[in-house]
Amino acid sequence: MPSVTVENYLKHILLLAEDADGLIPMGALSAALSVVPGTATTMVKALAADGLVVHIPRQGVRLTAAGRRVALGVLRRHRLVETFLVHVLKMDWGAVNVEAEQLEHAISDTVLDRLDALLGHPATDPHGDPIPSREGKIRSQVYATLATCVLDRPLRVVRVTEQSAEFLQFAERHGLRPGAVVTVTDRNLAAGLLSLRRRGARPLALSLSAAGRILVEPAR
Amino acid sequence: MPSVTVENYLKHILLLAEDADGLIPMGALSAALSVVPGTATTMVKALAADGLVVHIPRQGVRLTAAGRRVALGVLRRHRLVETFLVHVLKMDWGAVNVEAEQLEHAISDTVLDRLDALLGHPATDPHGDPIPSREGKIRSQVYATLATCVLDRPLRVVRVTEQSAEFLQFAERHGLRPGAVVTVTDRNLAAGLLSLRRRGARPLALSLSAAGRILVEPAR
DNA sequence: CACGCTATTTTGAATAGTCAAAATAAATTG
DNA sequence: CAATTTATTTTGACTATTCAAAATAGCGTG
Ligand SMILES: [Mn+2]
Ligand SMILES: [Mn+2]
Ligand SMILES: [Mn+2]
Ligand SMILES: [Mn+2]
DSSP, rough: OOHHHHHHHHHHHHHHHHHHHHHHHHHHHHHHHTTTHHHHHHHHHHHHHTTTTTEEETTTTEOOOOHHHHHHHHHHHHHHHHHHHHTOOOOOOTTTTHHHHHHHHTTTHHHHHHHHHHTOOOOOOSSBBBBOOOTTTOOOOOOOTTTSOSSSSSSEEEEEOOOHEEEEEEEHHOOOOOOOOOEEEEEEETTTTEEEEEEEEEEEEHHHHHHHHHHEEOOO | OOOOHHHHHHHHHHHHHHOOOBBBBBBHHHHTTTOHHHHHHHHHHHHHHHHHHEEETTTEEEEEHHHHHHHHHHHHHHHHHHHHHHHHHHOOOHHHHHHHHHOOOTTHHHHHHHHHHHHOOSSSTTSOBOOOOSOOOOOOOOOTTTSSSSSSSEEEEEOOOOOOHHHHHHHHHTTTTTEEHHHHEEEETTTTTEEEEEHHHHEEEEHHHHTTTTTEEEOO
């Protein structure tokens, strides 16, 4: 019943709330959706009238329980579709986000359930992003990133929180996908750089901002 | 680039042209799309302005070459998606039309090519409907139907030209899907009824209008 | 050939979503 | 704290799609 536009607004509010919790400023939302700020304001007021978000003028938006439910549904479809595209259709993990951006609005519950079963009820998508359950539960664990973790300890990559095809291409080429084990050997705050080592691969330098998008946990 | 609405209009014009060739009357089009006639007129004038159809007022519409190209693309997506849903996700062949009605607008060329390869480049969908090629060729063979075929000869079902879930459910239950071999033992024009026989199944009575939706060719 | 039925088109109005540009509030800064 | 910068909201306008209802054209029938 909610339109494609509404689904996109709600999903992006949910995603933005994942990092900066509290209220999402309209500027951030309009940027995420590639619309001018006035459009976001108008739209958010309509969503608020429908009880999907709470809008505090000049401060920002936040999802209501109803809005969150819808958003989690969209996110589940998005991430299951990405998983399907990578694992079944063997598509590049950098290419699947744009595809899923459309498909997430066109998949019925029936199809989604079949897809979920076919994929073996995965807990995360190919980027390590957690897949909300059918009931709307989502794992929200806080991980260290390569920018914040301890040095000289083996770490397992659990998630790459970045959608851009270029970055994902780059990460893949250097083996930085979920499951990979790496060690940060050196970090230079001033230069905004760090050095990585990975078994059987040459050392790699990474910017701190890129490193912040790679979530890790202690390996074993 | 064409909107979902435009894609639906063009696809339905193509589908309607398959039976009654020549110009499609606005009434038939508006009924197929479930809009009031005035809406179809307005929309068709817009399509004509974009060079996708030719509109002859008070007579009807027909696709231009450009419009036909778009429509065949939509139809290819629709039928490949149906094939996927039945053969990979094991969905009921009566349920897939509604699903494909949405998905046909959300699948990119890249995804479609992968899907096509995964399915082994099928020539027809689960209902026997021909799948347009990537280049926009479509097989348009004229078949006999159970309403028009010879009596007492074994016939192979090649296609069931009906979208309604109920009819497809019924057909499936009686083994009337592409590949099945049947014989028409008797036909009563006056009563609008005919009798079928199928190996290993009890004789079946069918209305002429239903029979007209089942296309057949001589078996062997 | 006039009459009436039917299909189609026109007209006027509504909804959803968007942008450009002006107005305003809030935050920052000297 | 007044002045300026920045973020947000408002206003007015536009596009795409739709419906309801009135107008019209094209029949076929008598
Ligand atoms: Mn989307
Ligand atoms: Mn992802
Ligand atoms: Mn459709
Ligand atoms: Mn079909």
